[in-house]
Amino acid sequence: MASSLTLSAFQIPTSPPYRVNAAIAASQTSREAPDLHFSTPFQLQQLHARLIKSGLPLSSSLPISLTRVAAVCALSSPSDFSYARSVFLLYGDAPSETLLWNTHLNTLSSSPCPGEALALFSRLRFAGVLPDTFTLSFVLKACSRSPLSPLLGRAVHALVEKLGFRSDIFLLNTLVHMYASLGDTASARLLFNVIPAKDVVTWNIMITHYTKEGEMVVAQQLFDSMPERSVRSWTAMIAGYVQWKNPNEALRLFRDMETTGMRPNEVTVVAVLAACADLGELDLGKRIHAFAMQCSLHKNNVRVCNTLIDMYIKCGCLQLARQVFDEMAERTVVSWSAMIGGHAMHGQAEEALELFSKMEEASVEPNAVTFVGLLHACSHIGLLQEGRQFFRSMTQDYGIVPEIEHYGCMVDLLSRAGLLEEARGFINKMPIEPNSVVWGALLGGAKVHKNIEMGEEAIHNLMELDPRNDGYYVVLSNIYADAERWEDVAKIRRMMKDRGLKKTPGWSTISLDGVVHSFVAGESDHPQIEEIHRSLDELLEKLRHRGYVPDTSAVLLDMDEKNKERVLYHHSEKLAAAYGLMNTANGTPIRIMKNLRVCSDCHAALKLISEITNREIVVRDRNRFHSFRHGSCSCKDYW
DNA sequence: TTCCATCTGT
Numbered sequence: 001m002a003s004s005l006t007l008s009a010f011q012i013p014t015s016p017p018y019r020v021n022a023a024i025a026a027s028q029t030s031r032e033a034p035d036l037h038f039s040t041p042f043q044l045q046q047l048h049a050r051l052i053k054s055g056l057p058l059s060s061s062l063p064i065s066l067t068r069v070a071a072v073c074a075l076s077s078p079s080d081f082s083y084a085r086s087v088f089l090l091y092g093d094a095p096s097e098t099l100l101w102n103t104h105l106n107t108l109s110s111s112p113c114p115g116e117a118l119a120l121f122s123r124l125r126f127a128g129v130l131p132d133t134f135t136l137s138f139v140l141k142a143c144s145r146s147p148l149s150p151l152l153g154r155a156v157h158a159l160v161e162k163l164g165f166r167s168d169i170f171l172l173n174t175l176v177h178m179y180a181s182l183g184d185t186a187s188a189r190l191l192f193n194v195i196p197a198k199d200v201v202t203w204n205i206m207i208t209h210y211t212k213e214g215e216m217v218v219a220q221q222l223f224d225s226m227p228e229r230s231v232r233s234w235t236a237m238i239a240g241y242v243q244w245k246n247p248n249e250a251l252r253l254f255r256d257m258e259t260t261g262m263r264p265n266e267v268t269v270v271a272v273l274a275a276c277a278d279l280g281e282l283d284l285g286k287r288i289h290a291f292a293m294q295c296s297l298h299k300n301n302v303r304v305c306n307t308l309i310d311m312y313i314k315c316g317c318l319q320l321a322r323q324v325f326d327e328m329a330e331r332t333v334v335s336w337s338a339m340i341g342g343h344a345m346h347g348q349a350e351e352a353l354e355l356f357s358k359m360e361e362a363s364v365e366p367n368a369v370t371f372v373g374l375l376h377a378c379s380h381i382g383l384l385q386e387g388r389q390f391f392r393s394m395t396q397d398y399g400i401v402p403e404i405e406h407y408g409c410m411v412d413l414l415s416r417a418g419l420l421e422e423a424r425g426f427i428n429k430m431p432i433e434p435n436s437v438v439w440g441a442l443l444g445g446a447k448v449h450k451n452i453e454m455g456e457e458a459i460h461n462l463m464e465l466d467p468r469n470d471g472y473y474v475v476l477s478n479i480y481a482d483a484e485r486w487e488d489v490a491k492i493r494r495m496m497k498d499r500g501l502k503k504t505p506g507w508s509t510i511s512l513d514g515v516v517h518s519f520v521a522g523e524s525d526h527p528q529i530e531e532i533h534r535s536l537d538e539l540l541e542k543l544r545h546r547g548y549v550p551d552t553s554a555v556l557l558d559m560d561e562k563n564k565e566r567v568l569y570h571h572s573e574k575l576a577a578a579y580g581l582m583n584t585a586n587g588t589p590i591r592i593m594k595n596l597r598v599c600s601d602c603h604a605a606l607k608l609i610s611e612i613t614n615r616e617i618v619v620r621d622r623n624r625f626h627s628f629r630h631g632s633c634s635c636k637d638y639w
Numbered sequence: 640t641t642c643c644a645t646c647t648g649t
Contacts, residue, residue, distance in 0.1 A: 102640055137641040173642040204643045232643055239645070270645040306646040313647095338647040372648045379649085408649035437649050623649090 098132055105138035109145070117142035118152065133165050137174045144178035153178050173201050180209035200230045207233060211240025231265050239271040247275035251284065266297045266304050273307040277314040280593040280620060283514045285311045299329065306334045313342035316591050316618035316625055333367050341373030344380060346625045347634045352377035353386065368400050375409035379416060380624060382638055387413045408437040415445020416638070420454045436466040443472060447479050455479045470501040471596070508572035508594045508619075510580045519575040522567065528579070533570075536578040540569060543608045551601040573602045573619060581613055589616040597621045603639075607631050 101124050108117035121139045124131065131139075136156060143153040157175055165171050172195050179188035192198070192206050203226040210219035223229070223237050234257040241250035254272050257264070264272065269292050276285035289308055292298045298305050305328050312321035325331070325339045336359045343352035356374055359366065371394045378387030391410055394400045407430050414423035423442055427434050439461045446455035455476050462472045473496050480488040496502070509518040519526065526532065540548070550565045573594050580590035598606075598621045610617050611631030619626045627634035 099640070106640060134641055141641080168641095170642050175642095177642065199642090201643055206643095208643060230643090235644070265644095267645045274646085301645080303646045308646095310647065332646080334647045336647085341647065367647090369648050376649070403648090405649045410649095412649065435649090441649070 097129055098135060101129060102132070102134045102138060105135060105142070109138040109142040114142040114145040115148060118146060118148065131159070131163065133168045133171055136160055136163075136165065137171055140171070140174045140178045144174075144181040150182045150184065153182060167197075169195075169197060169199055169202070173199070173205055176202060177205045180205060185209065185213065200226070200228055200233065204230065204232050204236060208236045208240075211236055211243065214244055216240055216244055216246070229260075229262070231262055231268060234262055235265070235268040235271060238268060238275070242271050242274045242278070245278070247278040250275040251279070251281070264291070266292075266301045269297055270303055270307045273304075273311045277307075277311040279516070280315050280509070280591065281511060281514075281516075282315040282317065282591065283511065285315055298324075302328070302330055302332055302335065306332070306338055309335065309338045309342065313338065313345060314620065316620055316627070318342060318346045318348070318625075331362070331364065333364055333370065336362075336364055337367065337370040337373055340370060341376065344373050344377035346627065347380050347636065347638075349377040349381040349383055349386075353383075366394075366398060366400075368394075368403055368406070371398075371400060372405045372409060375406060375413065379409050379413035380638070381636070382413075382417055384413065384417050384419075404432060404435055404438070407432070407434065408441055411438050412441035412444065415442050415454075416448060418445070418449050420445055420449060420451050424454065424457070434461070436462055436469070439465065440472065443475055447475050447482075450479065450482055452479055452483060452485075467499070468501065470496060470503050473501065474503055504596065506572050506594065506596045506599075508576040508592050510576045510590065510592050512580070512583055517576070517579060519572040519579070521572045521575075522570050526575075526579075528582075532575055532578050532582065535582050536569065536574060539578060539581075539609060539612075540605070542612055543605060546608055546612070548605060548608055551604065568599075568601050571599060571602050573598060574605060577606060577609060577617055580617075581609075581615065587615070589618060592617065592619045594619060594621045597623055597639075598626055603633065603637075607633055 101120070104120055105117050105124075108114065108120060111117075117138060121131075121135075121142075124135070136159065139156050140153065143150075143156060146152075160166060160168075160171055160175065172191070176188050176191050176195075179185075179191065188206065188209060192202060195202055203222060207219050207222050207226075210216070210222065219237060219240055223233060226233065234253065238250045238253050238257070241247065241253065250271065254264075254268075254275070257268075269288055272288055273285060275281070276288065285308075289298075289311075292304055292308070298308065305324055308324045309321045312318070312324065321339065321342050325335060328335060336355065340352045340355050340359075343349070343355065352374060356366070356370070359370070371390060374390045375387055377383070378390065387410065391402065391406065394406070395402065407426075411423050411427060411434075414420075414426060420442070423445060427438060427442065430438075439458045443455055443458035443462065446452070446458060459472055459476045462469070466472070473492050477489050477492040480486075480492065505520050505523075507518055507520045509516050511517070517526065524533075550568050573592055576592045577590060580592065584590065598619055603626065606617055606619065606626070606628045608631060609615075610628035614630075617628040619628070624639065625634065626639070
């Protein structure tokens with residue numbers, strides 16, 4: 001026995017930390033119970049030695065716990081099966097041969113290296129052990145998670161048939177899932193179609209696959225025709241619509257789900273919160289938050305909290321996001337990155353940087369996204385030196401290779417700070433191909449600093465990369481207008497016309513009591529539009545007394561000054577703000593979402609409106625948040 | 640002992 005217990009199979013661990021489950025720990029509360037936590041096979045070896053020496057009587061839960069212990073052993077490299085077997089023999093309660101193999105296969109198939117499960121399976125076949133349905137389900141799982149040849153999966157499928165397991169629904173579902181995750185939609189669907197006794201999981205697997213492929217119409221068809229739906233069926237559809245940027249449809253489905261009485265779980269909650277974040281639906285987001293608290297979902301699931309943080313950030317409620325963050329029991333790199341990015345989006349660079357220090361104190365390793373947030377924070381407030389330092393540090397100290405987003409932030413930082421030449425040099429030295437965001441950042445800087453040459457260079461590149469995007473032409477035209485080069489303004493306008501490009505209409509939305517009201521500049525189909533215009537005119541009159549002068553340079557239309565002013569007065573964010581002021585109680589913050597960037601005239605007007613009405617007005621534009629209070633904006637006019 | 644899933648980004 002002693003020799004069979006040699007622990008030479010243990011090597012330096014290559015696997016993530018593992019823990020014996022709580023059941024074993026609980027069974028060992030009295031006597032000189034060893035500390036049963038371990039995270040490496042070496043610690044496990046010591047633990048086992050102590051267990052043997054202690055001569056503890058075996059509780060009924062011990063053998064099965066040892067199954068788990070043995071499964072962990074299999075993860076040592078190279079995995080050794082004989083050790084686990086010897087453990088069972090030692091306790092005189094060896095389970096069947098197949099179960100033993102299955103336990104190992106189960107662990108390996110969901111480990112970071114599923115290929116090991118496949119290797120173990122070939123050893124099982126070589127040893128002449130007969131696989132059962134469990135064995136095959138683990139192997140198929142390993143196949144679907146392994147980049148190895150799909151032929152192997154087909155071979156196992158053949159084995160399923162050969163061994164007579166063709167009516168085992170677990171196996172069939174796993175097979176459908178395997179074909180789907182290997183990208184073989186045709187085989188998955190073929191199998192799905194011929195399974196006579198599909199259960200809800202079979203349907204869910206197929207639906208989930210289609211949603212991941214972006215085939216929402218097919219997914220919806222299957223969803224509509226399935227005989228019964230589980231919470232996962234609903235969640236798959238909702239998450240699919242969120243993923244493919246159709247948050248309205250996601251919320252419609254969620255409301256349908258509610259009417260059926262189906263109870264959302266934490267995954268549903270995550271998907272619905274993401275839809276709320278996309279739409280700025282604060283009211284529903286808050287309701288979901290309350291529901292999550294009621295069910296304690298937020299305590300058990302860090303992703304629920306992370307998504308709550310994101311939802312509050314994108315709805316403009318940084319304080320509430322921070323509150324969720326501060327109250328979390330455990331934070332991952334995602335929680336930190338989301339919160340840092342949130343402060344960045346709201347122009348709070350200091351808070352973002354401070355949070356990063358705290359993150360380091362908490363020994364949470366930052367990732368590429370964390371640095372996007374930090375660089376974003378720096379660029380939004382003009383922290384040039386800090387930004388350069390982060391960019392250096394991310395590679396030097398953290399070994400993170402800069403991605404296109406990081407380059408985008410750096411060009412934004414440099415060009416907004418007026419270092420246009422350096423920004424151009426930076427682009428030219430980039431080891432990856434600059435994209436439209438990078439050139440767009442240079443264009444933005446060129447506009448702020450009225451640099452026509454840089455603007456032209458940027459647009460030259462943008463026309464190749466993203467020729468259908470009208471926004472760039474508009475910016476360049478604004479640069480020309482600023483310099484009073486009207487012929488060039490006209491040239492751009494002609495160019496847009498020739499290419500069939502129309503300026504994307506700006507729209508703004510405001511949500512009141514769960515109803516979304518949207519406003520488009522110059523459009524007047526809102527039932528209260530007369531009233532809104534009257535109210536807005538009164539407001540603008542007051543503004544003029546405070547020295548507000550309309551900035552017509554933002555208007556890219558061929559018309560006289562008077563008409564330009566009219567267009568400007570009816571910009572969508574002004575309409576939305578007026579509507580919000582009319583329909584909410586004094587002191588309530590107004591939250592507006594805009595599809596484009598806030599124009600400079602609206603920015604100036606909203607500052608004054610916040611002052612004379614004594615309201616906080618939060619505007620989420622396509623880039624960031626502007627929070628107008630007491631006559632100034634959180635962006636400190638650096639945007 | 641088994642099948643379906645969730646978060647942060649210019």
